[in-house]
Amino acid sequence: MHEAPPAGPLPYYEDPSPGTGALPPRAWWAHSDARRVNLGGAWRFRLSASAGAEDESFARPGFDASRWDVLPVPCHWPLQGHGMPAYTNVRYPFPVDPPHVPTENPTGDHLRHFDLPDDWPGGAAVLRFDGVESCARVWLNGAELGVFKGSRLPAEFEVGELLRPRGNVLAVRVHQWSSGSYLEDQDMWWLPGIFRDVTLIERPEGSVTDFFVHCGYDHTNGLGTLRVDCEPRGTVTVPELGLDIPTGEPVIVPVEPWSAEVPRLYDAELATEGERIPLRIGFRTVAVEDGVLKVNGRRILLRGVNRHEFDPDHGRTVDPETMRRDVLLMKRHNINAVRTSHYPPQPAFLELCDELGLWVLDECDLETHGFEEVGWRGNPVDDERWTPALLDRAARMVERDKNHPSVIMWSLGNECGTGRGLSAMAAWIRERDAVRPIHYEGDLSSADVDVYSRMYADHAECERIGRREEHPLEDAALDARRRAMPFVLCEYGHAMGNGPGGLGEYQAIFHAHERCQGGFVWEWIDHGLRRRTADGRSYFAYGGDFGEELHDGNFVCDGLLFPDRTPSPGLVELKKVVEPVRIEADARRGTVTVTNLHDFADLSGLSFGWVYEEGGEVSDEGRLKVPALAPGESAVVELPLMPRATGRGEALWTVRAVLAEDTAWAPAGHEVAWSQFAVDPVVRGARSVARPGKPHAPRRAEGGMVVLGPGVFDASTGVLRYFNGIQVTGPALDVWRAPIDNDRGMDWYPQGQLDRQWRASGLHRMRHRVVRVTVGGDTLTVVTRVAPAASDLGLRTVSTWSSTGDRLTVAVDVTPEGEWTLPLPRLGLRMGVCPTMDQVDWFGGGPGEAYPDTRAASRIGRYRSDVDALQTPYVRPQENGARADVRWAELRRVDGSGLRIDGTPPFWMTLRPWSTEELDAAEHTHDLVPSGTLWVHLDHALHGVGSHACGPEVLPEFRLAAAPATFAFTFTALGDPGAPLHTLPEPS
Incomplete structure (x- = not known):
C-alpha cells in the first residue's frame, strides 16, 4: 500500500489567487502624447503538452528559438494549426476538481525580440497585456515580471528599469488551463493564446497614473456637472464649454446630454506635468427611480443584443474594422444596447459605443456554470479562497471602463449561482462607483443588485x-x-438557427409595462469557425467537428449574424420589431398615426414617404409631412387622395421613415421604420379560384392515364405525372419539415422537444393510401389517407382537380382523424419539377424568409430571385426559406418558359434544389448537393418557430393544430418572359 505524498504548495497556475507582480488596475485610454510600441506581429512559439514539460531557460536572453514555429500575435494558437478548438456550453472540459487542472495542460511559450525606437527617452514604462487565455507568466530580459489570470482583462507591469535600447527579449508562458479556467466557463470556444494587444507604454515623470471622469446631467435645468479626479493633479480643458479647470474640482455648466440616440460628446484634454490625454466626455446620469431605470430623467427601453467577440477566422481576436462594422450593423438594425457577454470587450469597442451611441451593460469576466453539473458543490463564488480573484476581476473591469458614458450598468458576471463572493464584488463596485446600477441574473432574490x-x-x-x-x-x-426594481431580460429571443419567434409579442409587453425595460437578444453572432472541404468548399464548423470528447454541437451558433457577419433573417425581423417609430393606418379614413418611440430623439432627423401600388406596381409616390414629434408624441397625418383602383390588382400603401441626412452610422435614405396596409384588406379565408373559359372534362387515355386539360394523371393513384408535357412529381400532401434548432429544443427538457415527439409519432415517414379515384363530370377527385405507421392518426385528404383553358386547379380539403395532440410541422402540397425552372418571380411577402411568428419584416411586393438565393444558409441546415402571403409565383427557365402557381388563400412558398429528407440529413452546408429536382412547397399553413432551443416554445397562436383545412392552387404553363418587376427596397 502506497501513501499519497504530502501536498505541497500549489503551482502558480492552480493557485486561486489572481496572480502576482501586476500594477494596480487603472483607466484605459487610447492615445496620449506618451509614446507607445505595439509588440504585435511575428513571435516565436513552442507548444508543449503539459505545464512542466519544458524548463524556463527559454526566457533567458540568448536562448536559440530559431527552430520554433512563428505565430502571429495577437491570436489563438489552435487557430494557427497548434492543437484544436473545443466547444462546451456548460460542462467544463476537464474534471471539476478546483483549483486543480489536468496534467495534460497545453502550454504555449512565446518569444518576442524587439528594439526600442531611436528616440525612446528612457525612464519608467509599462508593459500592457489586454487579453491572454487563461494564465500567463511573463519575463523581460530574463527577469520575471509576474503571473496573471483573468483572460479578458488587462494586466500591466512596470518594466522601465529592464528595458534596453536593442535586443529586448519578452517571454510569455501561457497555460490553457488554470484556476482561472473555473471562472471562465462562458459558453464559447475554449481558445488559449495571447489574443489581444501587447503594448509597451512610456510613463514620463509626472504622467497620469489614473483618472476618473465624473459627468452628471440634471434634466430639470439642462446643467452638467464635471469633475475629473486624477493622480497626479493636473488640469482639464473643454474648449467648446470654455472650461480650463483643475482636476478634482467640480464645475457646473449648461450642456447637451449624451444618450444612445443622441451621443453628444465634448472633446477635452487632461494634462499633467508629464502627459496630455485627449478625452471625449459625455454628460449623462443613470438612476433607478420609482422602480424604473432612467437615464437623464427618462425611462429607457433596451433594444439590445448580447455580444461575444468573435471572428470566424481569428476567434476572439477582433480587429478595429470588424468592431466598427458590428456597431454600424447594430445601429442600422435599430439596436440600441449591448450586453458584453460574458466579459469586458476590447476597450476600443466601448469607444465606438460612446461615439456612435449604444447603451452598454458591461459584464465581468466571470462564469462558473459548470458547477451546476455537480450541484454547485465547490462553487468559487461561495468559497472565500477565491474572493480575492473575484474582487480583482471586478476592479480590473470597473477601473478600465469607468470613463465611458456608454456604460450604464455593471454586471457581476453570468450564471455563477449564488455566493458571498458576488456580494463582495457588488459592495466593492458600489464603493468605487456609486452611480451606475449593478446587474446580476443568477440570484433570484436580487439581493446584491439594483435591477431584477x-x-x-x-x-x-x-x-x-x-x-x-x-x-x-x-x-x-x-x-x-x-x-x-426595474425588470430586464438579460437574455431572450434565443437566435439559434431559424428564429427567434415571438419577438413582437415581447416588444408589446415592454411597451405595455413601464417596469419591463426590454432586454438583450441572445446573441449577436454565430461562432462558426471557417473551414474548407477537400475540394475547396467553404463551411462553418461547430462543436464536435474537432474531435472534442465533450461538446455541445451547434449550440455555439445562435446568433443574429452568420459567422461571416451576413445578417440572418432573425436580425431583419428584430429590426422591424424594435423600430423606434410606429406607423398605424386607418385606410378607410385615409390617415396614418405616427408615434415617436424614441427615448430622447425627436423625429426631425427623419423624412417620411409613401408609395401606392396596385398588383405590386407603383401607381404613385410622394412625401408625407410629419411634424418633428418629441419622444412619446403622436400625430395623425392624412394620406393624399388617390384615384379609384384601376383593376390592375391588389392596392397597397407603404409608408416609410428614412434618415433625412447622412449620420455617423448610416447614409441619408436609410430606412428606419415602415408600415404597409391594404386599401381593401385581403380576406384570408378560402375562396374559389377563378376559372375562365369552358371546363374541360377528364378522359381516360392509353397507359392507365387520365387527361384533364394540360394535366396527365395516373388513373390508379390520381397522381399528376405531366403538366403541359413537363414531367412532375406530385403534388402530394406534406406535413414534414427538416426540424429547426428550436424544434430540437433543450436537452434538459426532453418532453418539450418537438423533433423527438414528431419522429416518435412518425410525422417524418407519412404514408399515402389512395382511398378512391373518381373521374366524372368536369373533375377528377382523389381521396387519400395520409398517416404514419404504427399509429391510428391520419389526415383524410380530398383533392378535386378541374381545368379551364390552359389552367389546372386543385382544391384540397383536409380532415384530421384520431386524437391529434401534437402540432403539425406544416400543411400543404409538395411537388417536384424540372430544376432548370430556377428563376422565380412572385407577388407576396418578401424579400426574405418568414414564418408565422417571424413575419413582421415581410412586406408585400413583386420580387424576383433565383432558387439558390432563396436558401438561408444556417450553419446547421434546417427548415428555411419560406416566403409568406404569396398570391402567385412564376417559375421560369432562362428562355422564359415555365410554370405559374396561384393560390387561394395566399400561401407559403418554399423552393429547394434538394428534398426535405436531404435537408434533414445534412449536418453542414456542404452536405447539401442539388438533387436534380426542384422541390416546390406550397403550404396552406406552417408551425411557428419560437426560440425553444433555449427559450420559450412556440406561442399558442402560432401552433399549427391538426384541424380541418381547405385551400386551392391553380397551375398555368408559361411561355414568354414576364414584364419587369418592381421590387421594394430590401431593408439595409
Missing part, C-alpha cells in the same frame, strides 16, 4: 413581472425590494 434580471422568461411570466405580480420570495423584505 431574468433570462428566457416566457411571455406570460414577463406580463406578471410587468404588473409586479411575480412569484413571491419567502423573505418579505427581499420580495418587496425586488418588486420595486
Whole structure:
C-alpha cells in the first residue's frame, strides 16, 4: 500500500489567487502624447503538452528559438494549426476538481525580440497585456515580471528599469488551463493564446497614473456637472464649454446630454506635468427611480443584443474594422444596447459605443456554470479562497471602463449561482462607483443588485413581472425590494438557427409595462469557425467537428449574424420589431398615426414617404409631412387622395421613415421604420379560384392515364405525372419539415422537444393510401389517407382537380382523424419539377424568409430571385426559406418558359434544389448537393418557430393544430418572359 505524498504548495497556475507582480488596475485610454510600441506581429512559439514539460531557460536572453514555429500575435494558437478548438456550453472540459487542472495542460511559450525606437527617452514604462487565455507568466530580459489570470482583462507591469535600447527579449508562458479556467466557463470556444494587444507604454515623470471622469446631467435645468479626479493633479480643458479647470474640482455648466440616440460628446484634454490625454466626455446620469431605470430623467427601453467577440477566422481576436462594422450593423438594425457577454470587450469597442451611441451593460469576466453539473458543490463564488480573484476581476473591469458614458450598468458576471463572493464584488463596485446600477441574473432574490434580471422568461411570466405580480420570495423584505426594481431580460429571443419567434409579442409587453425595460437578444453572432472541404468548399464548423470528447454541437451558433457577419433573417425581423417609430393606418379614413418611440430623439432627423401600388406596381409616390414629434408624441397625418383602383390588382400603401441626412452610422435614405396596409384588406379565408373559359372534362387515355386539360394523371393513384408535357412529381400532401434548432429544443427538457415527439409519432415517414379515384363530370377527385405507421392518426385528404383553358386547379380539403395532440410541422402540397425552372418571380411577402411568428419584416411586393438565393444558409441546415402571403409565383427557365402557381388563400412558398429528407440529413452546408429536382412547397399553413432551443416554445397562436383545412392552387404553363418587376427596397 502506497501513501499519497504530502501536498505541497500549489503551482502558480492552480493557485486561486489572481496572480502576482501586476500594477494596480487603472483607466484605459487610447492615445496620449506618451509614446507607445505595439509588440504585435511575428513571435516565436513552442507548444508543449503539459505545464512542466519544458524548463524556463527559454526566457533567458540568448536562448536559440530559431527552430520554433512563428505565430502571429495577437491570436489563438489552435487557430494557427497548434492543437484544436473545443466547444462546451456548460460542462467544463476537464474534471471539476478546483483549483486543480489536468496534467495534460497545453502550454504555449512565446518569444518576442524587439528594439526600442531611436528616440525612446528612457525612464519608467509599462508593459500592457489586454487579453491572454487563461494564465500567463511573463519575463523581460530574463527577469520575471509576474503571473496573471483573468483572460479578458488587462494586466500591466512596470518594466522601465529592464528595458534596453536593442535586443529586448519578452517571454510569455501561457497555460490553457488554470484556476482561472473555473471562472471562465462562458459558453464559447475554449481558445488559449495571447489574443489581444501587447503594448509597451512610456510613463514620463509626472504622467497620469489614473483618472476618473465624473459627468452628471440634471434634466430639470439642462446643467452638467464635471469633475475629473486624477493622480497626479493636473488640469482639464473643454474648449467648446470654455472650461480650463483643475482636476478634482467640480464645475457646473449648461450642456447637451449624451444618450444612445443622441451621443453628444465634448472633446477635452487632461494634462499633467508629464502627459496630455485627449478625452471625449459625455454628460449623462443613470438612476433607478420609482422602480424604473432612467437615464437623464427618462425611462429607457433596451433594444439590445448580447455580444461575444468573435471572428470566424481569428476567434476572439477582433480587429478595429470588424468592431466598427458590428456597431454600424447594430445601429442600422435599430439596436440600441449591448450586453458584453460574458466579459469586458476590447476597450476600443466601448469607444465606438460612446461615439456612435449604444447603451452598454458591461459584464465581468466571470462564469462558473459548470458547477451546476455537480450541484454547485465547490462553487468559487461561495468559497472565500477565491474572493480575492473575484474582487480583482471586478476592479480590473470597473477601473478600465469607468470613463465611458456608454456604460450604464455593471454586471457581476453570468450564471455563477449564488455566493458571498458576488456580494463582495457588488459592495466593492458600489464603493468605487456609486452611480451606475449593478446587474446580476443568477440570484433570484436580487439581493446584491439594483435591477431584477431574468433570462428566457416566457411571455406570460414577463406580463406578471410587468404588473409586479411575480412569484413571491419567502423573505418579505427581499420580495418587496425586488418588486420595486426595474425588470430586464438579460437574455431572450434565443437566435439559434431559424428564429427567434415571438419577438413582437415581447416588444408589446415592454411597451405595455413601464417596469419591463426590454432586454438583450441572445446573441449577436454565430461562432462558426471557417473551414474548407477537400475540394475547396467553404463551411462553418461547430462543436464536435474537432474531435472534442465533450461538446455541445451547434449550440455555439445562435446568433443574429452568420459567422461571416451576413445578417440572418432573425436580425431583419428584430429590426422591424424594435423600430423606434410606429406607423398605424386607418385606410378607410385615409390617415396614418405616427408615434415617436424614441427615448430622447425627436423625429426631425427623419423624412417620411409613401408609395401606392396596385398588383405590386407603383401607381404613385410622394412625401408625407410629419411634424418633428418629441419622444412619446403622436400625430395623425392624412394620406393624399388617390384615384379609384384601376383593376390592375391588389392596392397597397407603404409608408416609410428614412434618415433625412447622412449620420455617423448610416447614409441619408436609410430606412428606419415602415408600415404597409391594404386599401381593401385581403380576406384570408378560402375562396374559389377563378376559372375562365369552358371546363374541360377528364378522359381516360392509353397507359392507365387520365387527361384533364394540360394535366396527365395516373388513373390508379390520381397522381399528376405531366403538366403541359413537363414531367412532375406530385403534388402530394406534406406535413414534414427538416426540424429547426428550436424544434430540437433543450436537452434538459426532453418532453418539450418537438423533433423527438414528431419522429416518435412518425410525422417524418407519412404514408399515402389512395382511398378512391373518381373521374366524372368536369373533375377528377382523389381521396387519400395520409398517416404514419404504427399509429391510428391520419389526415383524410380530398383533392378535386378541374381545368379551364390552359389552367389546372386543385382544391384540397383536409380532415384530421384520431386524437391529434401534437402540432403539425406544416400543411400543404409538395411537388417536384424540372430544376432548370430556377428563376422565380412572385407577388407576396418578401424579400426574405418568414414564418408565422417571424413575419413582421415581410412586406408585400413583386420580387424576383433565383432558387439558390432563396436558401438561408444556417450553419446547421434546417427548415428555411419560406416566403409568406404569396398570391402567385412564376417559375421560369432562362428562355422564359415555365410554370405559374396561384393560390387561394395566399400561401407559403418554399423552393429547394434538394428534398426535405436531404435537408434533414445534412449536418453542414456542404452536405447539401442539388438533387436534380426542384422541390416546390406550397403550404396552406406552417408551425411557428419560437426560440425553444433555449427559450420559450412556440406561442399558442402560432401552433399549427391538426384541424380541418381547405385551400386551392391553380397551375398555368408559361411561355414568354414576364414584364419587369418592381421590387421594394430590401431593408439595409
